[in-house]
Every structure is written in structure tokens, then in C-alpha cells.
Amino acid sequence: MKLKVAAIQSGAFAPDDTYESYMKKQCDLLADVVKQEHPYLAVFQEAMTGCMFAAAKDDKYFGNAETIEDGPTTKMMVHLAREHNVHIVYSIAEKRTEFGQTYMYNTACLVSPTRGFIGLYHKCHMPWMWCDTVKEIEKYYFKPGSSFPVYKLDNGAVIGMLICYDRSFPEAWRMLQLQGAQIICVPACSWGFRGDMFVNELSVRAYETHTFVVATNRAGYEHIEGEFGERTHFGRSCIIGPMGDVLKVLDSTPWSYTAQEIDLEEIREAYVNAPWLRDRRPELYGLLTAAGANFGAVFGSDYIETANKIV
Numbered sequence: 243m244k245l246k247v248a249a250i251q252s253g254a255f256a257p258d259d260t261y262e263s264y265m266k267k268q269c270d271l272l273a274d275v276v277k278q279e280h281p282y283l284a285v286f287q288e289a290m291t292g293c294m295f296a297a298a299k300d301d302k303y304f305g306n307a308e309t310i311e312d313g314p315t316t317k318m319m320v321h322l323a324r325e326h327n328v329h330i331v332y333s334i335a336e337k338r339t340e341f342g343q344t345y346m347y348n349t350a351c352l353v354s355p356t357r358g359f360i361g362l363y364h365k366c367h368m369p370w371m372w373c374d375t376v377k378e379i380e381k382y383y384f385k386p387g388s389s390f391p392v393y394k395l396d397n398g399a400v401i402g403m404l405i406c407y408d409r410s411f412p413e414a415w416r417m418l419q420l421q422g423a424q425i426i427c428v429p430a431c432s433w434g435f436r437g438d439m440f441v442n443e444l445s446v447r448a449y450e451t452h453t454f455v456v457a458t459n460r461a462g463y464e465h466i467e468g469e470f471g472e473r474t475h476f477g478r479s480c481i482i483g484p485m486g487d488v489l490k491v492l493d494s495t496p497w498s499y500t501a502q503e504i505d506l507e508e509i510r511e512a513y514v515n516a517p518w519l520r521d522r523r524p525e526l527y528g529l530l531t532a533a534g535a536n537f538g539a540v541f542g543s544d545y546i547e548t549a550n551k552i553v
Contacts, residue, residue: 243398243399244505246281246282247283247456248283248285249457249500250271250479251458251459252286252287252496253496254463255293261314265318271499272328282328283456285427285456286332286333287429288405288460291335294378294473296369296382297470299382299468300467309338310359310362315332323353329352329395331351332353335347335348348380349362350363350429356396365404365405366389366390368384375434376433376434390414401426403428404427406430406432409444412447415450424453428458429458433473434473440459440478449484452484452519455482461477461497477493477496479492479499481501
């Protein structure tokens with residue numbers, strides 16, 4: 243089965259931008275890629291509704307959250323999917339009430355041109371980074387997710403979604419692979435030292451799991467009031483094949499896109515040529531999910547203290 247996928251690389255949220263103006267730029271970019279490339283699936287960046295607010299600490303950003311049912315972004319994406327006849331992966335800060343308590347999730351969603359809203363993924367791994375080039379406190383804002391669902395596109399292709407920091411956890415990729423994922427979409431809003439490894443890391447994950455990867459990232463300099471440091475998003479949105487082959491990759495140019503026709507039959511060939519899944523030994527991997535299996539148990543409490551440094 244062949245289909246075309248597109249990675250949309252948005253630019254920074256400008257000082258004079260509003261939700262409406264920023265979303266219009268992205269919708270215009272979607273219209274352009276649909277006109278030029280006619281993709282079956284298009285993927286937007288993480289945090290696509292506004293600034294990357296996890297680079298600052300301000301409770302006003304809890305107000306950026308919206309619900310799936312009544313929020314403006316989902317309504318907009320359902321409309322665009324039908325208008326352009328394209329599946330869309332998009333990102334929101336989701337407001338959700340559970341057992342009387344309201345939480346905010348970092349959420350990726352999938353919509354179809356025929357079925358409307360299909361499903362969502364809650365980002366499971368929440369960064370709290372504090373180094374020279376990356377200072378962010380996502381744990382302060384978001385509740386982590388607890389599962390790795392997969393969904394079917396209208397043509398039967400199976401996709402999974404991960405978000406930004408999730409890309410560095412091989413176990414998450416394996417969970418999607420074991421559920422039959424053929425395409426893994428990775429919306430990101432990344433900057434700093436991780437740019438050097440962005441494409442290489444995704445290439446290795448695709449190679450390990452024999453999946454196609456469509457990864458997107460913001461591009462350009464962005465700054466908000468109260469931010470902890472400088473932040474320039476490196477872009478490098480890409481499309482990668484199931485043997486880790488980089489099919490398309492963008493540079494750091496904002497407001498750009500790339501597209502590629504992929505053939506899902508290549509996944510079968512990858513399993514024949516490199517049968518990693520066949521030769522796994524899950525009976526030996528119990529430590530990976532054992533209670534208390536963290537790096538502190540191996541390296542000592544001083545590592546935990548350093549990693550848990552609070553601003």
C-alpha cells in the first residue's frame with residue numbers, strides 16, 4: 243500500500259501573534275502542501291496553538307488549555323481534514339476533568355476526512371531539563387499520559403503518535419510496534435543540544451522498529467516573558483523509512499514543509515532483512531518494567547537529586 247505523507251514545519255510564535263494569527267499561518271501552510279503534494283496524511287508540530295510556554299513558569303499558561311469536545315482547534319482540524327481530504331495529526335494543550343479534578347495534558351490528535359475525530363495520545367514522558375542550552379519545566383504544567391494507542395487511517399494503515407521528548411524512550415516505540423504500528427508520527431517543539439541528534443535518533447528508532455517516521459519541529463527564534471534562557475528551534479522535520487533511511491529532511495527554515503510517497507510493503511521487506519522482532523528475548527527484559535528500576539538504583543541518590551533540581 244502506497245500513500246503520501248507530509249511534515250509541516252511551522253515558524254516561531256511572534257510577539258504580536260495571537261491564537262488566530264498563528265493558526266492561520268499553519269492552516270495556510272497546510273493548504274499549500276495539499277495543493278502542491280496532495281498528501282494522505284499531514285503532521286503538524288507540537289504546541290501548534292501558540293508559544294512554547296514550558297520555557298517559563300507562569301500559571302497564566304494553564305489558560306491555554308482547551309477541551310477536545312468544544313475546543314476551537316479540534317473543530318478547525320476536523321473542518322480542514324474534510325475540506326482538503328487529508329488525515330491530520332495536530333497538537334493541543336488539552337484540558338480534561340477526571341474524577342472532579344482538572345488536568346492539562348500535552349496531546350496529539352488524529353482526524354480523518356471521512357470519520358472526523360479518530361483518537362488522541364497523551365504525552366507520556368515529561369521533561370524537566372536544566373542545562374546550558376535547554377531550560378524547560380514541562381512537568382510543572384502537564385499530567386503525563388499512561389498508554390500508547392494506535393489507530394487506523396481510512397485506508398487501513400496503522401499509525402501511532404509520540405510527542406517530542408517521547409522520542410528518546412525506545413520502550414515507547416516498541417509498545418507501538420508490538421501493536422502493529424506502521425507509521426509513527428512525532429510532533430516536536432525542540433531546541434538546544436538535542437538538535438545534533440534529532441534526525442539520527444529518529445532514524446535509529448525507525449530502524450529498530452521497522453516503522454515509517456514522520457517527525458515535525460518548530461523552526462526559528464522565539465522568546466516569551468519570564469523565559470529562563472535563549473531558545474532557537476532547529477527545525478529538521480523529516481520523513482524516515484523502516485530501515486532507518488532518511489527520505490526527506492528540512493533545514494532550519496521556518497514555515498516550510500516536505501512530503502514523500504511511502505510504500506508500506508517496505509516494512510515487510512525490513513522484517514525479512516533484519517528480523518529484530520523475531521529474535522527478541524522478552525523473558526530476559528523484566529528489569530525494564532520492574533518496580534524501582536530507575537537510574538538512581540544504579541548510580542546513587544546524588545544522580546536523582548541532580549535530575550530533580552527544581553527552579
